[in-house]
Amino acid sequence: MKSETQIHQIFVRFADPQIPTRSVIFRNPSPNFTIQHLKSSLFPEAPVPEESLFFTLNGKPLSDATPLFPNPRVAPLSTLTANFRLCGGGGDGGATGAESRDCYLNMYAVKKPDKADPNELRLSKWVNCSLSNEPLRHPVVIDKLGNLFNKEALVQGLLTKTLPKEFGYIKGLKDMIAVELVQIPGVKGGDGAVKFQCPISGLEFNGNYKFFAITSCGHVLSAKSFKEVKSSACLVCHKEFTEDDKIIINGSEDEVTALWEKLKEEKAKKDSGKKSKKAGHANEVKPVQSAENGKKHRLELVKGDVNGPGKKFKAAEAMPANATKAVYESIFTSSKKSNFKETYSCRSLPLGRN
Known part of the structure; x- marks a missing residue:
């Protein structure tokens, strides 16, 4: 089966x-x-x-x-x-x-990290303080490289010694230049910050156009205004200025490099002036007291060493012959410390000293 x-x-x-x-x-x-x-x-x-x-x-x-x-x-x-x-x-x-x-x-x-919009970065340099990154508000100052600051924030940074290394060349108020920014009437940004413009051409202060600050008066004008109106005086206050008085604001890399070289030259001249002044003090003519044959003291001219101060006068070096050193030195200074009190005109002697 x-x-x-x-x-x-x-x-x-x-x-x-x-x-x-x-x-x-x-x-x-x-x-x-x-x-x-x-x-x-x-x-x-x-x-x-x-x-x-x-x-x-x-x-x-x-x-x-x-x-x-x-x-x-x-x-x-x-x-x-x-x-x-x-x-x-x-x-x-x-x-x-x-x-x-x-x-x-x-x-x-x-x-x-999100990539920053280059247009936003550019605009921020023109409407915000370079130190605090807060919107610009008067009083506004610039440094000698064309960076914009709120004066209050910059002074606070100097007082507290919290300035970043990149602004280490700012030592005090002499390194700040007060500027006048002209506000656009009734126009504010999205964060409520005011906007500024050129008082002559009306161009907006937003980084799309070149602007210069005149250090002699502080007015800020666009490059277009200087180009169209040729003048050696400020177009706002009519104060005379030279090309050296113009500082470009937020310039390009090459323009900032040129300003930096100019700043170093000014500092070098200032330092050389201080050295020459110190050398002048060192070579200053100093009177030296001396006595000869019991006559009146005459002045001798002694020049100091360039690398050091002049020779200090000592009375004993010009002491006449047969003179007692202690007595001779007492003519010029109080050679002995004592408990005697001195008046404004002469030294007082106790009774019976002679």
Whole structure:
């Protein structure tokens, strides 16, 4: 008597809807039949790499070693879903295999700083204080390199000695130049800060145009005003000025370099003037008292060393012959300390001293 044939049928559905569902029938299946054998039976002519195809049942993955018969999980007429893995290689959204999970975590963990808008940075230099970054408000000053400051903030920085190194050349009020900025009537920025303009041409003080400050009077005018109206006097207050009295505000790198060289030259001249003045004091003619043959003292001219002060006069060096040193020195100074009190006209002697 022939044994009864066992038939086990399952369905294989593909995740790709373009591939139709297949029905797989097994007759007298072997207990050693696994998912790996199922893969080979589905694609006998072109075997699919093991790592590129996997099966799931009710959303749960099945390993290649999972047996199909007998398996209570894979009942007859069960539907297995075949899923294809996309192999990376670049451009397809997959991984190349060179990256690790930590690479992606680190990439998103460190937030990249937002790039500053160059237009906003440029405008900020013209409407804000270079030190406090607060909106400009009167009184406003500039330094000799054309940087704008609120005077209150700059003075506070000098008093507290908190000026940054970049402004180390500002030592005091003499390094500040007070300027007059003309406000645009009724116009304010989004933060409530006032806006300024050229009083002659009406150009806005926003960095789109060149502006100069006249150090002799403090008025700020656009380069266009100086170009259109040729004058050696300020166009606002009519005070005379020279080209050296003009300082460009927020100039280019080359223009700031030229101002810096000019500042160093001024400092060098000032330092050389101080040295020559000190040398003049050292070579100053000094009177030296001396006596000769009991006559009146004469003046001797003694020049000091260039590298040091002049020789100090000592009475004993000019002492006449046969004179007592202590007595001779007492003529010029009080050579002995005593408890005697001196009046405004002469030294008093106690009674009986003679």
